[in-house]
Amino acid sequence: MAEFTGLVAAVTGGASGIGAAVVAELRQRGAEVAALDVSPVDAEGVFGVRADVTDDDSVRAGIAAVVERFGGLDILVNNAGVGAQGTVADNDDAEWLRVLDVNLLGVVRTSRAALPHLRRSKAAAIVNIGSIVATAGLPQRALYSATKGAVTALTRAMAVDHLPEGIRVNCVHxxxxxxxxxxxxxxxxxxPDAERAALRARQPHGRLVAAEEIAHAVAYLAGPLASSTNGVGLAVDGGMQELRPRPRH
Structure with a gap:
């Protein structure tokens, strides 16, 4: 597939998990890809850049390194994030601020650093990684839900702000x-076995979502063929948000 040929993408949190799957998918579709992460990036053919999304100087240096290496930037995938458990009463202020700093302000910092370069692209796109917790109430996820809900609202705000500049902004849940x-x-x-079974069972298709499935959704939203898709939140959740199947027997 040649949809991404000639395009440059930067993926935060690209060293592992969903981020690594996104990096691989975009490379397979023809993009030049940089993986920004606090951990070393160990993937052949990928430009690894050490960047900490909680540090504005680090983020700006990371984006600058990508642009210097490839001559520009067309796609930003804001994937870096951390998890959190508990009710609203279970985490202290320091933990709230730590998780917000990564999950929300990390998106802000990286997008802010990338915007001057995206404005020069003819196929500019930002894809933020949200979560099912932004649209459905799940137990013991108050802090995490708050951060991902904020990312969802931010996605829409960014989409309308940067529409006149030709920069599309979407979100995957x-x-x-x-x-x-x-x-x-x-x-x-x-x-662990019982917990895994419970996590599988609460998703209508009866299993965990694969990182590669999320990467396919990111690639769709990031690609030039999706030029009329803007400001949306695309669920990749096995139907968890919208479907109400009968219990399995």
Whole structure:
């Protein structure tokens, strides 16, 4: 597929999980891809850039390195994020600020640094990674839900702000995905097998969402063929948000 030939993409949190799947998918479709991450990027053919989305100087230097390497920037995927558990009463102010700093302000910082370069692109797109928790109430996810709800609202605001500049902004809402964070939660559970079964069962198609499935959605929203798709939140959740199937027996 040649849809992305000649385009340059930067993916935050691109060293593992959903981010690594997005990097691989965009490369397969012809893009030059840079993976920005606090961890080393170990993927052949990928330009790895150390960048911390909680540090504005680090983000600006990372984006500048991508532009210097490839001569421009067309696509930004804001994927970097951290998880959080608990009710609204379970995390102190410091934890709220830490998670907001990564999940929300990280999107702000990276988008802000990328905008001058995206304005020069004829196929500019930003794709933010949201979550099912932005649109459905899930237990023990108050802080995480607040950050992803904010990302969803920010996506729409950015989409309308930058519409006149030809920059599309969309969001992908994964369901419970098979990622390293979920694996760590399962490992810490009293009964990992039972917990995994419960996570599978709450999604109508009966399994966790694969990172590659999320990457396909990101690629659609990022691509020039989606030039009339703007300001949307695309659910990749096995029907969790919209479907109400009968219980399985």
């Amino acid at each position: 994964p369901g419970t995905a098979d990622t390293p964070w979920i694996a760590r939660l399962l490992d810490a559970a009293d009964d």
